[in-house]
Amino acid sequence: MIKIKFPKLKTLDNVKLHLDALVVGAKEAIKPGTITIEYPRERRLLPDSFRGYVLFSPENCISCFQCSFVCPANAIGMKLAANNRYYPTIDYTKCIFCHFCVDSCPGAALRPTKVHDVVYKNMNEMITSTEEMVKPPKIVREDGYTVEYVIDGVKLILRRIKEKDNLIPEFKPHEKVKEYSACVMPESCLACGICVSSCPSEAINLSVKEKEKELKIDKERCTGCGICVKECPVQILSLVRE
C-alpha cells in the first residue's frame, strides 16, 4: 500500500498560497472571465453547416426516396402529393439531426438551417408535413446580440456583435451531374412492367409485341431518381452519366 503523506509546507509558503488565492479571487471579482451566453437574449454564432431544422424545396426534388432510405432513425416518410409525386415528411420525434438526408439529396432539395429551437405543443405537431417544410418555422427571436467564442492566446473569451444572426444561411448546392436510367442488358428483361409503374415522371415506356419487348426510357423526362433501378427484379437497369 502506498501512503501519500500530507505535503509539509513552511508557514511562509502557506501564507503566500493563501494570499495568492485571495488575489486571484479579487482579480476575478473585478474583471470576471464569464463565458455564459444568455441564450434567449443573445445567440451563439453557429456555423453555416449547423445541423438544424431541414428546409425543403419541391422544385428540386426528383422523388428519388434517397433521404427516406438513408435515414438512420427512420424519421422520413414519403407522402404522395397532388402531382402524383412523392415528397418527404420529417417526424421530429424521431429525427436525430444527422443530416444524412441533406447530404444524400441528389437534387439539393433539402437544405440545412441554423434553427434549433422550435417549440411544438404536442407530439402530432412534430410530424412535419411537406408544406410545412417549405417555409422556415415560426420562432420568437428575442436576441439582440450574436456571441462568438474566440480563443485569445490561452484564454477563451466571448465576442459580442450587436446584430441578429441570419438563421437560414445561403445554401450552395453541389454541381449536378445529369444521370439517367438505362437498360444495360435488354435481353434479360422479363417485361414485368414494374419499372413503368414505379417511375414517378412517367419516362419509361414498355412495348411488348409477341416475343419482342422494347424498353424505352425518355432521357428528357428521366430525372435520374433511380427508383426503377431499385425496383427492377432482375437488376438490369442502371444509372448512367452522359
Added chain:
Amino acid sequence: MVDLGLLGLTMQHFIDNMVSIPLIQPLIDYLLGIPVIGFVVAIILWRPMFALLIFPGLATLMTVLLFIIWFERKLTARIQWRRGPLEVLRWAEGIIQALADGLRYFFQEVIVHRDAHRPYFLQFPILIFIPVLLPLLFIPVGNIVGIRTPYALPITVAIVSLIPVFIVAIGWASNSRFAYIGTVREAFMYFAYEIPFILAVVSMILVYGTADMVTIVEKQSIPGIILNPIAALVFFISTVMATSRLPFEIPEADQEIAFGPFVEYSGIMFGLVMTIAYEKMYILSLLMSVLFLGGGNGPTIPLLGDLSAVIWMFIKTMVVMVALSFLRSIYARIRLDQALRISWTAMLQISLLAVAIGVVLNLANVV
C-alpha cells in the same frame, strides 16, 4: 403633549433623548406637532428605540440580510465565471432574489415529520431570535445605544455564545441522521472557535481597560486593528468558524449532509433557520467594527448629525461582511479534524499571543 399615563412617561421624555438629524429636522418638528403620529415619531426617534428598530436593529438587519444573501451568491458566481441570480428584477442584476425566495418560503407548506419532537421542532427556530436580536441592544453607534452598561461586551459575547446551543437543540428535535451529524459537527465547531474568540475579546478588553462599548469606541483614536492586529485576525477567523462560512462550513455542508441540523425544515421555518448564520454574521461584524475598526468614528457630516456615525458604522460593518462572503468563493471546505487541529493549535497559540499583547498594552497604558 400626550401623557402615556403608564410609568409617568411623557412625550417630552422621548423628545429629550431623540436622534438629531438636522437635514430632516423641519419634517420631524412638523410630525411631532400632529397628535398621534407625533408620539409614534418621538418613540421611534428615541435613541434606545432607534437602536432597536432602525440601526443596528431590525430595519438594517432585514436589509442587510436581503442584501448579503444576494451579494454572496453574486460575488461567488462572478468569481467562478457564472452569472448568479439574475432573472428577478433583471435591470438590478436580481437584487431582490432573497426577497423572492423568502416569499416563496412563506407560502410553502411546513412539514413536521413523524419522528420530530414537534414542540421543540417548531419553537426553536423562533426562540433562536432571542440570542440573535438581544446583542443589538448593547452595540453602540455614536451616541445611539440601546442599553449602556459597563458589562456590554461580556453580555454580548455570552448571548452570542448561546446561539449554537439553540442549533444543537434544533438538530436534536429534528431527529434525523443528517441532523445528528450536523449537530455533532456544530458542537465540535463551537468548542473549536469559542476559546480563541473569547480570548480575542478579552485581549481587546485588556487593551482598552474597559468592557463598556461606548467607551471602547471613544478610546479608539487609533483603530484596534492597528493596536492588536493578531487579536483582529483571531476574531476574524473565529467569526468565519462561528458563522459557518467556507472554509469552515462544516456543520451545514449542504453537499455532504444537506444543511446539517436544518435538513428536516421546510417552508418559512427553513427560511428562519437558514438566515441564523447570516444574522450571527451581522452581529459579529458589528462587534468587529466596534472592537477593531473604531465603530461609528469617522469624519462627521454636520448635515446628518447623529446619522453620520450610523453611516460610518454601516460602511465598516458591510466591509467586514463582504470580506466574510468573499472567502466563500476561493476556499474549499476543510474536514472537521483539520478545523479542530487549526483551532486547538495555531489559533489558540496566536490568541494567547494576542492576550499577551493586550496585557502589555494595558500595563503600558497606551490607550
